[in-house]
Amino acid sequence: MKIALIGNGAIAKLVSQFCAERPSRYTLVGALGLSEDSDSVGAHTVVYTLKDLLAYSPDLVVECAGHSAVSAYAVPLLEQGVDQIIVSTGSLADASLLKAITHASEKSTAKVKLPAGALPGVDALSSAKLAGLARVTLRSAKPPHAWKGTPAESSHDLGAIKAPVVIFSGTAREAATAFPKNANVAATAALAGIGFEKTTVELVADPGLARNTHHLEAEGTFGSMTLDIAGNPSPDNPKTSHMAALSIMRLLDNETAGIVI
Ligand SMILES: NC(=O)c1ccc[n+]([C@@H]2O[C@H](COP(=O)([O-])OP(=O)(O)OC[C@H]3O[C@@H](n4cnc5c(N)ncnc54)[C@H](O)[C@@H]3O)[C@@H](O)[C@H]2O)c1
Known part of the structure; x- marks a missing residue:
């Protein structure tokens, strides 16, 4: 299977290693990057236009770049089939x-195809949705310094936080709009479950944490569930959970496996 990447960072590196370790199943044909991405994170070539990437005739393109890349390339990729x-x-x-x-x-x-990313229980959430969900809430907590560069920096004195503080409470859409760099998990919960308006989100600065945590609760016809994850960071990007790359690898695995789970 011919795989191409959009992005040349921490996730791209792990996906590249995954493909390189399974040469009978995957060939990583190239990556689309920005001008600063001249040093490839793998053995593949970096190109700078979608046209050049598609010249490799990939079967599947993995976006691991950022929101601007989705805006620029998702629709053209669909149009190219x-x-x-x-x-x-x-x-x-x-x-x-x-x-x-x-x-x-x-x-x-x-x-x-949308991977679970750093969110636990996407399989259960999206199954539960089929019978009807009444409530989905997500509480994402990070150490105070991890909220630097977000609106929390102006609403709170992050350096002075001594106990867990809720820095945002609202819908998944409001969370994703106000905290775009921290929006992926809330958006995945919304997309797997009951949508951006009905999914409620709390963002927390917790000085007792060393790792980013996500606490998901859902109730519906299926019953109820509570899921917690404390994710280790990616080896090359402390802002990205290792799970993000692993969840992409799972989708790639399912593309070529005889038994899919
Ligand atoms: N779903 C999740 O739970 C989850 C979790 C973590 C990260 N993410 C997403 O994954 C993305 C990548 O994470 P990472 O740790 O590899 O980031 P990174 O910063 O290490 O690497 C990003 C790479 O993408 C490139 N890039 C950025 N914009 C681009 C564009 N428009 N076109 C082409 N290349 C572009 C950068 O130059 C860089 O090489 C993040 O931006 C985030 O949106 C999702």
């Missing part, structure tokens, strides 16, 4: 972008 995995799911909180991707997917033979 190429399957894609989108890990920057927070981009889909933009209703007009999600509408354009949905519309393009309906006219295309290609599919957009």
Whole structure:
């Protein structure tokens, strides 16, 4: 299977290693990057336009770049009939972008596949949705310094926080809009479950934490569930959970496996 990447960072490196270790199943044909990405994270070549990436005729393109890449390339990939995995799911909180991707997917033979990323229990949540969900809440907590560069920096004195503080409370759409760099997990929960307006999100600065944690609760016809994850960071990017790359690898595994789970 011919795989291409969009992005040349921490996740791209792990996906590249995964493919290189399974040469009978995957060939990583190239990556689309920005001008600063001249040193490839793997043995593949970095190109700078979608046209050059598609010249490698990939069977599947893995976006592991950021929201701007989803805006620029998701619809063109569907129009070219190429399957894609989108890990920057927070981009889909933009209703007009999600509408354009949905519309393009309906006219295309290609599919957009969304990995669980750093969120636990996407399989259970999306199964539960089929019988009806009454409530989905997500509480994402990080050490105070991890909220630097977000609106929490102006609403709270992050350095002075001595006990867990809720820095944001609202819908998944509001969370994704106000905290775009932290939006992926909330967006994935919304997309797997009951949508951006009905999914409620709390963001917490907790000085007792060393790792990012996500606590998901859901109730519905299926029953109720509570899921917790404390994710280790990626080896090359402390802001990205290792699980993000692992969840892409799981989708790639399912593309070529005889038994899919
Ligand atoms: N779904 C999840 O739970 C989850 C978790 C973590 C990260 N993510 C997403 O994964 C993305 C990648 O994570 P990472 O740790 O590898 O980041 P990174 O910063 O290590 O690497 C990003 C790479 O993408 C490139 N890039 C950025 N914008 C681009 C564009 N428009 N076109 C082409 N290349 C572009 C950068 O130059 C860089 O090489 C993050 O931006 C985030 O949106 C999702």
